[in-house]
Amino acid sequence: MSSSQVIEAPDLICQLDSVQGMVNALSAVRWKRYQDAMIELSEHGIVLIVEESGCLQAKVYMQSELFIRYEYNAQGRPRFGVSLGLLVDSLNTFSVPGHPSAIEIQYPGPDMQLLLKSTDSLDACIYAEIRTTIPETISWDYISEPVGITPxxxxxxxxxxxxxxxxxxxxxxxxxxxxxxxxxxxxxxxxxxxxxxxxxxxxxxxxxxxxxxxxxxxxxxxxxxxxxxxxxxxxxxxxxxxxxxxxxxxxxxxxxxxxxxxxxxxxxxxxxxxxxxxxxxxxxxxxxxxxxxxxxxxxx
CATH class of the missing domain: 3.70.10.10 (Proliferating Cell Nuclear Antigen)
Incomplete structure (x- = not known):
């Protein structure tokens, strides 16, 4: 590697001390077997969005304070698509009944993957790569009430x-x-x-x-x-x-x-x-x- 080559830091590296909590939160918006989701990253945390028929939208907000480590290096707010079912099922493989399994999440990997890795001091280390996509559409935004109006x-x-x-x-x-x-x-x-x-x-x-x-x-x-x-x-x-x-x-x-x-x-x-x-x-x-x-x- 030449001295002119610089290894860029991932947009996000974060650690959560209980993967089951994340599974529970994401499962709450999984209302059918096959769902495409969009994930948006920011310095404030992670937002996952799913939609159906232009009539129903769900969001899961995981603020940066929920993580025991949250290193955000991106400019702007990166967005990528992922299969919600695949993400939940992958996270479930890290969950051990009765044990508060910790996990590290990184994006992007070398091929724009979402990377998952167990961080517990167990004999085995679980590692997963999830393919991501470029979102085809922009999610519609809920318009809040004008200032001074209480809904x-x-x-x-x-x-x-x-x-x-x-x-x-x-x-x-x-x-x-x-x-x-x-x-x-x-x-x-x-x-x-x-x-x-x-x-x-x-x-x-x-x-x-x-x-x-x-x-x-x-x-x-x-x-x-x-x-x-x-x-x-x-x-x-x-x-x-x-x-x-x-x-x-x-x-x-x-x-x-x-x-x-x-x-x-x-x-x-x-x-x-x-x-x-x-x-x-x-x-x-x-x-x-x-x-x-x-x-x-x-x-x-």
Whole structure:
């Protein structure tokens, strides 16, 4: 090698002390067998994005603070495509039941691969290379509300939300989500093979509906299969700890559903973390879904 040749540092080298946490977060947005995902890197962390039919988008945010090592050397924000199923399955090979397996992630490799390597002091070292692609399209961005406008929102316990959406499968068509300020409540109504309505009353049962913000009647319809995708693959830990899932209805009926998924090591996980204050201080990945309504309205 001549003195004029310079070995460029990878765009990113990072280490995570629990690969299972990353598997859980990415699995939450895996709603079908074959999905293409786009990964965006920045000095702030890693974002994985998946979309379907231009109507449903999901993002997993893993902030740089979640990693025990995060060396970012790129200019700008590199993006690349990858098979979500292949990525999750590959990460799973590094996970040892009952053992908080650590992993190193590097991009790019010599042939623009995503490189995975175990970093535990075990006898065997696991190594994987995942082929990446150039993204064909640019993901659509959720447009936030103008400054000074507070979107309508509520937080419902994840276990109750999953039970409600599972029950709504019977109508099997579309789901109307209605928020009304008096009495303050949220209604999920399914119409199709039959009718089914599930009400969450604020103040009546604050154990289920923990936060509510709405100053006028708001109602929008969403495809059931997309709404179900927001909850169907949540890690069991989110359901068992009964965390809250936040719904926000913005301009034009755009629905954002946000979950918080722990990526902490098993030894760091604290039992009985049932309140927002308790688990926000832990290592949390943000999982967000964005759903466009079936019929646009003139509410906004």
């Amino acid at each position: 309508h929102s509520f937080i419902v316990k994840s276990s109750a939300l999953k039970e409600a959406i599972d029950d709504l499968e019977w109508p099997g068509s579309s789901i109307d989500i209605t928020l009304q300020p008096s009495p303050p409540s949220v209604t999920f109504k399914g119409e199709g093979h039959g009718d089914l309505q599930i009400d969450f009353m604020y103040y009546v049962n604050t154990d289920l509906l923990t936060t509510f913000n709405c100053d006028r009647l708001v109602s929008h319809r969403y495809k059931y299969k997309f709404l179900r995708a927001t909850i169907t693959n949540l890690p069991s830990s989110v359901i068992k700890e009964n965390r809250g899932s936040k719904f926000t209805i913005g301009r034009g009926g755009m629905l954002k559903v946000q979950h918080l998924v722990s990526v902490a090591r098993l030894s760091d996980a604290r039992p009985n973390a049932n309140s927002t204050d308790q688990y926000q201080t832990r290592k949390i990945a943000f999982v967000e879904f964005f759903l466009k309504p079936e019929v646009d309205s003139d509410d906004y």
